Amino acid sequence: MVRAFFIADLLIAAAYPLDWAIGGVYWKITALIDPRGQGNLVRWYASTQLFLVAFLCAAFVHAKFDRRVRASWILPILPAFFAALSFEQIADIHEWLRYRVGHVMPTGGFGRDALYVREITLIGAALMTLFVLAMGYSARQYLRPGRQIVTRYVVGFVLFLAGPSGIDTLSAHIPYDTTLRIVQLACEQLVELIGITVMLWATSSLVIVSPRGDPPA
Numbered sequence: 001m002v003r004a005f006f007i008a009d010l011l012i013a014a015a016y017p018l019d020w021a022i023g024g025v026y027w028k029i030t031a032l033i034d035p036r037g038q039g040n041l042v043r044w045y046a047s048t049q050l051f052l053v054a055f056l057c058a059a060f061v062h063a064k065f066d067r068r069v070r071a072s073w074i075l076p077i078l079p080a081f082f083a084a085l086s087f088e089q090i091a092d093i094h095e096w097l098r099y100r101v102g103h104v105m106p107t108g109g110f111g112r113d114a115l116y117v118r119e120i121t122l123i124g125a126a127l128m129t130l131f132v133l134a135m136g137y138s139a140r141q142y143l144r145p146g147r148q149i150v151t152r153y154v155v156g157f158v159l160f161l162a163g164p165s166g167i168d169t170l171s172a173h174i175p176y177d178t179t180l181r182i183v184q185l186a187c188e189q190l191v192e193l194i195g196i197t198v199m200l201w202a203t204s205s206l207v208i209v210s211p212r213g214d215p216p217a
Contacts, residue, residue, distance in 0.1 A: 013190035152202035159195030
């Protein structure tokens with residue numbers, strides 16, 4: 001199943017560059033697969049993947065939750081976190097934050113875009129990383145059956161959160177409407193989707209290696 005998701009990631013990320021190469025035969029298809037548009041295929045696919053991660057996390061929590069163990073009360077945050085990420089893919093909350101920050105914060109030498117990309121993104125990434133590390137530490141006794149699962153979560157989360165931002169730093173040096181710019185957009189989407197798929201892989205492995213009824217170590 002995971003291999004099929006990796007293949008789907010590649011096909012969806014490659015759809016827009018291929019459409020660009022043939023000149024955008026049908027505008028509705030172009031609008032659907034353009035990663036810069038609203039409600040595009042990439043966002044809906046990423047949202048579905050993240051919701052599936054949340055669903056599998058919920059199944060894991062249902063199997064492991066024990067009200068007598070303090071660490072169990074941390075576990076429900078995990079599916080809620082991925083469900084929120086799934087919703088954000090469609091709701092564009094980060095764009096709303098960008099708009100609000102641009103009107104509230106002083107622009108000065110930073111500029112609205114620079115302030116958003118450099119400060120807000122870095123602060124948000126740091127807070128989310130600390131949150132994930134805290135979750136992993138609190139629930140570490142549930143992850144002992146498969147230590148490689150933690151590595152997959154870390155790799156997937158870094159690719160999902162930092163990968164597109166890192167590639168986006170090249171946009172300042174690439175003309176807007178060029179083939180290289182389209183390839184860059186495709187690479188951003190591919191890295192993000194692969195990150196989600198790796199987290200989906202980790203979550204499915206977590207459910208498999210943690211059958212219902214296993215007591216905490």
